[in-house]
Amino acid sequence: MKAEYREEICDGCDQRFSIDDPLYEIKTDHQHLIIFRNRYFGRVLALDGVIQTTEADEFIYHEMMAHVPLLAHGRVHRVLIIGGGDGGLLREVLRHRDIRRVVQVEIDASVIDLCRRYLPNHSQGAFDDPRATVVIDDGMHFLEHTDERFDVILTDSTDPEGPAEVLFSRRYYAACQRCLAPGGILVTQNGVAFLQLDEVRVSAGHFNHLFRDWHFFGASVPTYVGGIMTFGWASDDPRPRQTDRKTLQERFTHSGIVTRYYTPQLHGAAFALPQYILDAIGKT
Ligand code: SAM
Structure with missing residues (x-):
């Protein structure tokens, strides 16, 4: 099964992205950072479990x-x-x-x-x-x-x-x-x-x-x-x-x-x- 990024948007609702290519994941001195590629949105950056930016939008x-x-x-x-x-x-x-x-x-x-x-x-x-x-x-x-x-x-x-x-x-x-x-x-x-x-x-x-x-x-x-x-x-x-x-x-x-x-x-x-x-x- 493909890996998935899941973000809780509010109580009882979340958004999911398939991780088609996991590029980098690290706990920096300030926050958790993950960068991965999704087939639709391109490369995606999330910090502390919150999507920050995607190449597509x-x-x-x-x-x-x-x-x-x-x-x-x-x-x-x-x-x-x-x-x-x-x-x-x-x-x-x-x-x-x-x-x-x-x-x-x-x-x-x-x-x-x-x-x-x-x-x-x-x-x-x-x-x-x-x-x-x-x-x-x-x-x-x-x-x-x-x-x-x-x-x-x-x-x-x-x-x-x-x-x-x-x-x-x-x-x-x-x-x-x-x-x-x-x-x-x-x-x-x-x-x-x-x-x-x-x-x-x-x-x-x-x-x-x-x-x-x-x-x-x-x-x-x-x-x-x-x-x-x-x-x-x-x-x-x-x-x-x-x-x-x-x-x-x-x-x-x-x-x-x-x-x-x-x-x-x-x-x-x-x-x-x-x-x-x-x-x-x-x-x-
Ligand atoms: N476009 C994004 C959004 O709408 O959520 C924001 C993207 S940008 C990556 C947010 C940046 O703010 C992060 O890199 C984070 O490290 C930085 N940041 C958070 N708190 C900060 C602070 N107190 N001083 C300077 N930068 C900060």
């Missing part, structure tokens, strides 16, 4: 997390990525020609090393780009000790358990706010709202306390089962979120970036949330 998550804030902002030179050890987000951010510097702070060096080796299609050489600097550190610790300011901060983290728990705290969001340049934007991985509604609710409460402008936007990522995957958006400048479609289209065309999911039309639509999420975040 990673473009959806990474394009939306990178291009929505970068194109809305319009003049991004410096980006901070917290987490994101697979390198897919770094790849998408570096596709923007105006980017001068990306600092990526990943707590677990093994994730970067093993993804470079076993998931090379994610980073596609991005870690070797001279504009990229990798720091092995806890994102919270880094933010509380850096003097740098960033136009965009992206939290590409695991769910709020273990090492990533702190990345969903008010203390963390306040540290991000301090490290944003004027007009800067924070975008966060905020889980699948239907199954992790509390995660969205709690982050919304923190954003509301700290930031002048905040909201969430969504994307459907097939391997993050349960419906819409939500990204948090927080800024002290309301203008980037209001960028109109014509401007987004001009910036997108000018960038020369070819996408498989992101479009300027989808960009605007992604901020239209279903009522159950609006209720949870206290917006009408």
